Amino acid sequence: MRTTIVFLFLLCAIPCAMSQPDDVMLARVEVTGTVSEWNIPVYAHLQEPTGKEYALVMATLATLDKSKKIYLILESTGKKAANEGYFIALERTPGARLQAGHILSVLHDDGLQIVVRATAKQVEELSMVGFDVAELDCPIIFRSPKIVESEVKHLTAIDNIVHSVQQETLRQYTGNLSGEWPVQVSGSSYTIVSRNTNSGTPIQKATQYVYEFMQTLGLNTSFHDWQSWSGANRNVIGEKRGTTKPQEIVLITAHLDSMPSSSSNSPGADDNGSGSAGVMVAAEILSQYNFERTLRFVFFTGEEQGLVGSSAYATSVSQSGENIVAVYNMDMIAWDSGGAPTLRLHTRTTSNAGYQADRAIADLFIQVVNTYVINLTPIIDADACAYSDHASFWKKGYAGLLAIEDDEDDFCGNYHTSRDKLATLNLSYFTAYVKATLGCAAHLGKIVSK
Ligand SMILES: [Zn+2]
Known part of the structure; x- marks a missing residue:
């Protein structure tokens, strides 16, 4: 006692x-x-x-x-x-x-x-x-962002956009990013065998590759250099300026960097070659249309080190007072081991001031899936999942969500290993996911019908 x-x-x-x-x-x-x-x-x-x-x-x-x-x-x-x-x-x-x-x-x-x-x-x-x-690098700014319109009316232009997404293109781009075959970077042949943030030359080549890809599409392309106590690298941004509401900005994002820590074998096909290929296809197709709002296609680095690259970018856009109306972040969108084509859209919790604005983006996604008849089963998870780049924007009071495979019940079996290869992906699920992404982005951007 x-x-x-x-x-x-x-x-x-x-x-x-x-x-x-x-x-x-x-x-x-x-x-x-x-x-x-x-x-x-x-x-x-x-x-x-x-x-x-x-x-x-x-x-x-x-x-x-x-x-x-x-x-x-x-x-x-x-x-x-x-x-x-x-x-x-x-x-x-x-x-x-x-x-x-x-x-x-x-x-x-x-x-x-x-x-x-x-x-x-x-x-x-x-x-x-x-x-x-x-x-946990900065305190959260709590506010209720403006809620985007989530009602979807069928538009022929968007129907065309959705159905121009090709499975073969996604396979090609994911293979390009995950070292399956060489690509052209700065006019020379190079195989991207790693996109780990600390890999040195490989991540430098990978960021250069997506930069040149977006530049070729005629987008306003730039690097955003970041540094923190834990390292330094660069994000890549391609912008399509809005016609009548250019100050309202929609971000379509994915992290380009991969795990494991290796400069010679870090393919990261699902995590996050898949989301990155999704951003590439979105940039490629949507750059051919006009939108009232500005669309920005963003590839982050430093995600696996604690969301470092996106945190620096979100801090910068927040400090310059940019009006980002929605952040649609893809991270791992190509793993589906069969059964239902389930995916998850993670928003903040209902008790959070940002919930309604995140929820509107998720509702829009679901309406796109229904309106354009895409074979997907989306689930909204209001669980505040803070583990990808959208969370850096939540911290600054912006609306956003994480679009991911069914990370609750059917998560990528090769997570953060060198087994995360193109051959393990479910390409038809992946293609459906990117179709819905483009429909969602085109509605968020407010397409100008020709
Ligand atoms: Zn990831």
């Missing part, structure tokens, strides 16, 4: 003795009501597998106490060194959470997602064992 009392005393006394009321803490705070009304910097708004919602915040003990919210201290942020960041990581490969403990100390585990303080090398190791990783 006495041992227990002493032990309990120590448990309480040690953290209290070490922390001061003005020390900034990383803490888990339970979500009740709407999270936007808080006066605490929220770095993530997450949902447990049980459906319970919580926020990750960085605040002083005094602020946390004053908030009268239920909180759990994870650690003092003073512990973080200059070569470390805080990350959330989602277990994609079963058993990855068990392995995480061998890589670093886990600050929190909600049964699906973990919270960690990690160096760039540790992040790469987490990714290698089957985690999707996102950095």
Whole structure:
């Protein structure tokens, strides 16, 4: 009995003795009501597998106490060194959470997602064992974005667009990106055997390749260089300017970079050669039409290192006050092991100020599938999945969603391994997915009928 009392005393006394009321803490705070009304910097708004919602915040003990919210201290942020960041990581490969403990100390585990303080090398190791990783690099701006029109009226021009998507083109472009055969980059033949962000020449060639691809289409093409404490690289952007509402911008995005960490064998055909090929086909076909709104086709790098490239880009567009009305982000859209052609559209949770605006994009997608009779079964998941580049835009208060294969019940079996090859993809499912994407993008952009 006495041992227990002493032990309990120590448990309480040690953290209290070490922390001061003005020390900034990383803490888990339970979500009740709407999270936007808080006066605490929220770095993530997450949902447990049980459906319970919580926020990750960085605040002083005094602020946390004053908030009268239920909180759990994870650690003092003073512990973080200059070569470390805080990350959330989602277990994609079963058993990855068990392995995480061998890589670093886990600050929190909600049964699906973990919270960690990690160096760039540790992040790469987490990714290698089957985690999707996102950095807690800035507080979330909570606001209710403008809601896009989600009603779809059948248009012949869009019908033509949807039906001009060819399976053979998608196979070709995904093979081009995943090292199946050589491509032309800067006038020379080159085989893209890796698109890992830290691969050096291969990712440099891959970004150059998609840059030249979009330039050939006549788009306003540019590189967006980014750097953070964990590395540096470049995103690639191709823009089709809107005719009457050029200030309203629709982003069609995918991350170009791949896992595993290798400069010689990181094909990433599904993750995310598939989404990248989707952006290429969207750019190729939609560049031939006119839209009231501006369409931007964006390839990010640094996604697997914690959404680093998209975070830098979202920060930049937010700071310059750009009016991005929708972010449609594709990440892994070609794995379907059979059965129903199910896919998932991830939005924020219903308690989040951004939910209605995300939901409108998802509703539009579903209407496109029905109107243009595309063989897909979309499911809307309002679970705040924060593990791809759309989440960088959520943090800045923009509307967006993650378009992905059925990551709940039929997730890519070769995730983050060198087995993620073109031959493993379901090309008819992939083609249907890209058809719906183009229909959705054409409606979002408000096509100008010829
Ligand atoms: Zn991915």
